[in-house]
Amino acid sequence: MSQLQLAEPPVHPGHEPAAPLADEAREPLKKKQIAADHPTWCPGCGDFAVLSLYFKLIEKRGLWQEKLATVAGIGCSSRFPYFVQGHGAHFIHGRALPFATGVSLARPDLHVFAFGGDGDAFSIGGNHFNHTARKNLNLTYVVMDNFVYGLTKKQTSPTSPLGFKSKTDMWGAVDQPINPMKQAIAAGATFVARTTHTNPKHVLEVFEAALDHNGFSFVECLSECVEFFPGAFNETNPRKGGAFDEVPEDHDVTDELAAYKLAGADFPGYFGVFYKVDRPTKNELEAGINEKFQAKVEGLKPWQILRQNFDRMK
Amino acid sequence: MSEAPAPASAESEGGSQVSKISEVVIRIAGNSQDGIQSIGGFLARLAGRSEQEVMTFMTIPSTISGGPSIFQVRVGTGEVLSAGDDADVLLAFYQHSYENHIESLKPGGVVLYDSDHVEEKEEYRENYRHVGIPISSLTVEAIGGTARDKGKNIFALGLIARTFDLDSEKLAGLITEKFKGKGGKVLENALAGFHAGYGYSIGDVFETFEFHEAEGKNYEQVVMAGNEALAYGLIAGGVRFGAGYPITPWSDIMELLRRELPKYGGSFIQCEDEIASVAMAIGAGFAGVVSCTGSSGPGISLKSEALGWAQMAEIPLVVIDVQRGGPSTGMPTNIEQSDLNIACYGAHGDSPRVVVAPSDVEDCFYIAIEAVNIARKYNVPVLVLTDQAIATRIEAFADPDLESIVQEFPPDLTPVKDHKPYDLSVPDGVTTRVVPGTRIESGQYPIATGLEHNEMGHPSASPKMHMEMMAKRRNKLKALARELPTPEVYGPNEGNVLLVGWGSTQGPMREAVDRARAKGDSISSLSIRHINPLPEGLEEIFAGFHHVHVVETNDEGLYGFGQLGGLLRSRYADPKIKGINKTDGLTWKVREILERVEEKLAADQA
Secondary structure, three states, rough: OOOOOOOOOOOOOOEEEEOOHHHHHHHOHHHHHOOOOOHHHHOOHHHHHHHHHHHHHHHOOOOOOOHHHEEOOOHHHHHHHHHEEEOOOEEOOOOOOHHHHHHHOOOOOOEEEEEEEEHHHHHOOOOHHHHHHHHHHOEEEEEEOOOOOOOOEEEEOOOOOOOOOOOOOOOOHHHHOOOHHHHHHHOOOOOEEEOOOOHHHHHHHHHHHHHHHOOEEEEEEEEEOOOOOOOOOOHHHHOEEEEEEEEOOOOOOOOOHHHHHHHOOOOOEEEEEEEEEEOOOHHHHHHHHHHHHHHHHHOOHHHHHHHHHHHHHO | OOOOOOOOOOOOOOOOEEEEEEEEEEEEEEEEEHHHHHHHHHHHHHHHHHOOOEEEEEEOOOOOOOOOOEEEEEEEEEOOOOOOOOOEEEEEEHHHHHHHHHEEEEEEEEEEEOOOOOOOHHHHHHOOOOEEEEEEHHHOOOOOOOOOOHHHHHHHHHHHHHHHHOHHHHHHHHHHHHHHHHHHHHOOOOHHHHHHHOOOOOOOOOOOOEEEEOOOOOOOEEEEEHHHHHHHHHHHOOEEEEEEEEOOOHHHHHHHHHHHHHHHEEEEEEOOHHHHHHHHHHHHOOOOOOOEEEEOHHHHHHHHHHHHHHHHHHOEEEEEEEEEEEOOOEOOOOOOOOHHHHHHOOOOOOOOOEOOOOOOOOHHHHHHHHHHHHHHOOOOEEEEEHHHHHHHHHEEOOOOHHHHOOOOOOOOOOOOOOOOOOOOOHHOOOOOOOOOOOOOOOOOOOOOOOOOEEEOOOOOOOOOHHHHHHHHHHHHHHHHHOOOOOOOOOOEEEEEEEEOOOOHHHHHHHHHHHHHHHHHOEEEEEEEOOEOOOOOOHHHHHHEEEEEEEEEEOOOOOOOOOOHHEEEEEEEEOOOOOEEEOOOOOOOOOOHHHHHHHHHHHHHHH
């Protein structure tokens, strides 16, 4: 049996190797270097704040582009990767998490951030949310929750409150909305936090905690859609007469039941880390399996490992 | 034993006849839990070690436990191209096995039956030779009272070994290899059952057989099923990540990869659904690890949107489709080649797809490696279309030179000066990828995207850009087409009839050519492995024949062509391309192909 021999692909301009650069010789990235396209969001959109706080996180923590992958699905907020100057992918609707999982498992050297909206996370991608949480993948998922479908211009979303008037519920939404915090806790997420775009300091704190968490870190960040659901989050904003109640100091973040109760508070609810526990990540568990099997074939080249199988099939 | 056996007979020591044969087709019929597949597996492996050719065919019920099942094995000293139209020997465990399969025997064929469960029928006595053996009770006797009739498959294996003078020591060795890990008692019982069957005297009732000396092959053979060959081919090709969801008949591949990849530092992940699995595999491919997913019919439908994304974003990925009977849930354990259209066209938008199809078990191994190399060079998803007939059948093939074949592609993170992921200046649109984790000196980083985009991967709605990017994605595949070898015609390059097929039809088509040419017919065959894009040179081949019949295990469609037939028609606009199709869920018999060709030729003349 002869194999198809393919010619080497052409080399294209710019692909010459660059000189190595020692970490010590590098400055942390500045906002100017991390920002790419000007966002296509409507003026006043909450997503601007989330983006600039992602830049802040990168700046503050001294991350470089080769340490990060920014991934999203489809939706207004999912345009995120285009606005970040770094390796990124804009995947299909609802599937950002399994895509991000592939990146995370294949490349333990990267920190993977997935961004998306409530439709992406809890409607079309609802199944993936639960399974990524229970498998405890080492990645951060930020859902920019605006309680409405924005990109398609005002249909009911899975987090739209009862009575919300949209183009698909002109008399007001009738379906019980999803509570993202409860969903995440019940699914087995190991880091569950809630914040809102109008409190930048809080967003950054939560982002940092999420980055530092070993495992699936889920952040719901309320992010107002000024076009289709203006004022949705006024109740969370003290400047607009609302209340920004942080998670009580005496809350035990390892207490699942307490976290679930906290998540059940009426809107506007609480902000901060609801739940945080340590459980082996999928990445660690798979690496553990590999370690065990690789010990048995130590010193063998891949063809020699395969040889063992083929010899048994003679 | 292709004709009535008994050409060169001689008296054996026991007084029975010994006939020299060059090949035999044995059909074993029972229930799925009887372990009849392992009888077949042992016979196939023995043939492989005896330098004989072997091919098997099996059916399994789609129910979880129980239900009738068959395993057919054809072993020969010459070239074995198909599992055989009719059987020489039927081994029947139950009344239903006997009644449903006796007519699969050649006239004069032998039925060995378990007389504890089967009653002979008068009507079959004239045409077939009957040998009743109390297999169940003899097995219990040999192994001990508590074993019930578990192990009667191994007893039957012994019987077959005696009947065909098979190497009992080698078989005992194979049994030992298989059962030694399961504890002393299990192995002891298996060997006891085998020796009891081998020692059972059937010498007085009918003759035994002996194979002609095999032509000395100067190479060693390995014996495996198509799904195994494909999975090992993926590993050899350098696949180190996979994701999938269980579905028959693809699951064997994911199970094997789950078990084997960790040794190579890779992982196979079982996902929550088909969409997650393709998304995860694409994510790993994006991240620079050679990656695969796979499924069967319904799962491929679910993966379509994401495959379109991989095509658009130019991410390498290998996708296995072990085809089964469709549409919808269809016939999950039957054979069909009806996913060619979804493989080639199954996504919205103009999204040309690379599709390849292995033509036998050996080819499963090599085509998987080819798929990896095409995916990596051209940054495309490559669909490998195999089918149930190849997936589950066992063949022996030359042991590959793994040292020179096995590939390893760790992610290349060498920093580069600059990078445009969708650079339009590169010849034929064959751009190189730079994966996450790579530092790019210019500070300009790529985005992989499903939106129409500019050279950096940022959204662009410019009509010019859309046309240029569309051409880039098309031109890559045209460049690939130029690299593909023209397939070789089996038989003369010119003549009256050319049979064209893909996948598992190769063997039966070739045997049909051999048989018809022996009678003086002018007929050749052509197997196409590269389905999309098609290799160059097919037009010239077709020009050498008066009739081109495309043999496929799929429906004749609204216009009289199967799925490859339709593709060839639209590509070559040649009215002499016609379809020979069927959807009975079974492999093609050689006889069937020849009859259908006759019908077509007669219809053309009328």
